[in-house]
Amino acid sequence: MPPDHDMLWRRCAHLGRVLLPLVDQEPWRQARRHENLQAWGIDTTAGERLIELFAALATHAVAVDTSLSAAELRLRRRLTLNGKLSACL
Numbered sequence: 538m539p540p541d542h543d544m545l546w547r548r549c550a551h552l553g554r555v556l557l558p559l560v561d562q563e564p565w566r567q568a569r570r571h572e573n574l575q576a577w578g579i580d581t582t583a584g585e586r587l588i589e590l591f592a593a594l595a596t597h598a599v600a601v602d603t604s605l606s607a608a609e610l611r612l613r614r615r616l617t618l619n620g621k622l623s624a625c626l
């Protein structure tokens with residue numbers, strides 16, 4: 538990845554780590570999340586790390602997509618659609 542993508546990823550990863558404490562301002566949310574993770578058989582620490590990672594991936598995808606020109610976005614969507622259609626055939 539070019540340096541600007543590295544910086545973008547680091548910022549998205551940081552945002553992913555910052556989101557859970559913001560959500561946990563209401564104490565019942567953390568307890569409920571921990572209960573759900575345990576019910577699903579996922580270690581609490583690993584589950585929270587996965588949540589941070591998914592938040593970072595989603596943020597990164599949005600940031601990259603918004604930086605594309607309209608033509609690049611159409612081409613990317615067309616390639617993605619063609620890949621999904623060929624995978625189904």
